Amino acid sequence: MTTASATPKSPRRGRPGYDQDSVLEIAVRVFNRHGYDATSMGMLAEELGVSKSAIYHHVPSKGDLMRLALDHALAPLEAIGESEGATSGSTIERLEFVLRSTIAVLIERQPYVTLLLRLRGNTDIERDALRRRRAVDHTVTDLVVAAQAEGKVRSDVEPRTTTRLMFGMINSLVEWYRPDGPASPAQVEETAIAMIVDGLRARS
């Protein structure tokens, strides 16, 4: 192991007990509980039951932990926009595909997306993540605009506001979804899509 040349992006810097992913998992839990600003490397070391230097063995800094954790949320969200379901079919089908896929990522990567959604943009790392998040949102706004132009989405809603509200609904999942809650991931997905696309009103 050549610490001098190791970069924060190197996969797994081996050490018995913890690998980088499990350090990351615990760091994200502590960031979400206390906020990134209030979390020190000393607090992380205590949570992991190791010395501070043992953490530095895996990642050079708290900022690198943050950057890695945010990428765990952003990479799969960015991948949705490039997948076939998002680039072929009718605009309304593509919109529904993107929303369903986003719900799946949020449930699968819940703690990492929680961290992403709570960012305040206090550091360059946070601002870079927020920029990537806005780009993801933008592709959805484009789909709403396109579906509206085709007459498939009602014309009386403002696309950017609509995107914000849809993501507001879907993103809230990370704050309240629990695997042992009253609804399965599939039920949550169906309820959200039903409400967004057709609304709550009963139709005969």
Added chain:
Amino acid sequence: MTTASATPKSPRRGRPGYDQDSVLEIAVRVFNRHGYDATSMGMLAEELGVSKSAIYHHVPSKGDLMRLALDHALAPLEAIGESEGATSGSTIERLEFVLRSTIAVLIERQPYVTLLLRLRGNTDIERDALRRRRAVDHTVTDLVVAAQAEGKVRSDVEPRTTTRLMFGMINSLVEWYRPDGPASPAQVEETAIAMIVDGLRARS
């Protein structure tokens, strides 16, 4: 002024320059920017350009600032459920009234509701606020259940999940709504209600 007998609940403990409300307004801004845990009374004093003892003149502790700030969000939200629009009329009308009124409070009290919605429940004050927030949510779930029983809300959605998703959509406002944004408060309200009640799909 009798500091010895003054309680955190006493209205306005006068001092030239700032009153309790303006100290509160700035405290909430700092809490929202850095997180409650990471904010010290020293940071607040610096932001206000006064000494720490000048802050203690207005409120006995950081916890009291938090409690007062959270009450600024919770009191008007609790009042909605007791108003006439929420207690008379058909269940679907009452549901729509509660959602519209909630949107209005969120826009009106944006920084205070932001603080409320970001709570992690680390202290008794936070847990008490979360308990009050859950009670508000509960009255909405009851309305969804009642509207479903009357056949006015589609039967294939789970009421608790539906409530969470509706509040997720509406609550997201505090994170992105800007008075100078593309939509007015009335347009945001109409778009949210249109989506929740009737969905995005265009109907001929």
